[in-house]
Amino acid sequence: MTRTLRSLITEAAALSVAGAGVIRYEMGTALIGTGTDATAVIVEPGDNPGVSGVQDAIKVLLRGDAVAALHPRFQFRAPLPIHLFARLDQGCLPLGTALCRGGSSTPDRFNHAVLELDRPLAREILDAVRPVPAPGPVPTVDWVDQVDTDPIGALESFVLGWFSADETEPIQEGSDETGELGNLPDALTAFRRLANLRPRIRDFYNPILTKPRRTSGPLGARLVFARDGEGTRDWFIPWPPAGPGAAEPRVWLTEDPGSTDEETILEEEPLSRFLLQFTLYETMNAAPYHARTYCMPTRRLDPLWDALCPVPLSPFMPTYEADRFFVAPGMLATVSSDENEAVVTFAALHRGTLIPLLKHGFRWFSFDG
Incomplete structure (x- = not known):
């Protein structure tokens, strides 16, 4: 693939676009040169989500030890341009110029930056710098x-x-309110068991709570078992469950829980099927x-x-x-x-x-x- 890319240059030539007085820095696997005219960034190729390198056709990430001297170079409105390159076997491939779209706010903590290319990478270039495994x-x-x-x-x-198995401390039975609540519905018990076997499902942005909360509202006593990450919604079942639906209770969504504008909406699926929906949705996000x-x-x-x-x-x-x-x-x-x-x-x-x-x-x- 790299043989068809004719614009490869040497590392020295890539750094030279920074201008006179180039100073070299490293952030993770990336080499960064600062000069009087610009900032040059050389990243390693590879498929490495979350670490220094090309993330997609427009996004490049820098991540590593903090380098306070680089902080002024990676501001949203930095005065000097940022030139990006990827290091391949035969030389460095120019990727174009970029703007910084995010990073550490203070110099002493400047250990990452999110760069956005001015022009998306062509498919041929993307495959060269981020080969598809x-x-x-x-x-x-x-x-x-x-x-x-x-x-x-x-x-x-x-x-x-x-989800792959992770080694972590399991949820200890009796370490939450389960004893006070009595027997949880089978679906919630199953989810707790899965959280022991696959701990990553505890860390969804919108989590299923390991400690369900007993509250009350316009519909009476309820058990809140999930919430969104911003606290603007939660999901509950009537508590304690009673009647024909006790084994498979219906699920309610609460908008703005605890506020005077609180609104409740009945979900389409009962608890066990809702938990599958919720898990699929959060798995996609993660x-x-x-x-x-x-x-x-x-x-x-x-x-x-x-x-x-x-x-x-x-x-x-x-x-x-x-x-x-x-x-x-x-x-x-x-x-x-x-x-x-x-x-x-x-x-x-x-x-x-x-x-x-x-x-x-x-x-x-x-x-x-």
Whole structure:
């Protein structure tokens, strides 16, 4: 691939664009040169989300030990331009100029910067500086067949297949309010058990609470078992559960909990199926690779149905985007659509899993592949 890229230059030539009096610095694996005219940044190639290097067609990340002297060079309105290069086997490949879109706010803590290229990288260049690795092992989608008959089993199979086991201290029974609350519904107990086996599901931005909270509201006593990361919504079940739905209680969404404008909305799915919906949604947010289309005619989705398997659940959060879930090995997808227009979002464990989507010619709002 690199043999076809004719604009490779030496490291010295790359640093020389900074002008006179170049001073060299390192931040992680990146080499940074500062001079009188500009700042030159040389990053290593590779598929390394979250560390110094090219992240996608427009985003480059710097991350490493703090370098206070670099702080003035990486401000949103820095006075000198930033030139980016990637180091390949035969030399350094110019990537273009960039602006800093984020970073540490004070010099003593300047240990990262998010750079945005003025022009997106062409596919040939992106593949050279961030080669697409072959996808690793991917989980199957056999659990979809369990959703209608055993949603708790489907939840367990999905979580155990998608998330790798981590070593951490398990949730200790009796370390929360469970004893005071009595027996939790089977679905919440199953989720607690999964959180012991796959601790990463405790760390969703919108978490299922390891300590459900007993509160009250317009509908009476309730058990809050999940909330959003900003505290503007939570989800609850009536507590204690009673009547025919006690084993599989209905779920309510609360908008602005605790405020005078609090509003409650009944979710479409009962608890066990809702927990599967919630987990799929949060797993997509937490996945390492994403892609999202612009709004397009719904008919453009037709080629996807051979590759994606629908999850038999109602649309998630119908008051908002009403996303329907689809899966493929190593990939999750949501479709928000009506008869005329649709938006599709993908999440994947491996970047290579997204690459086949390029053949459909969609217009991408973002594409990590």
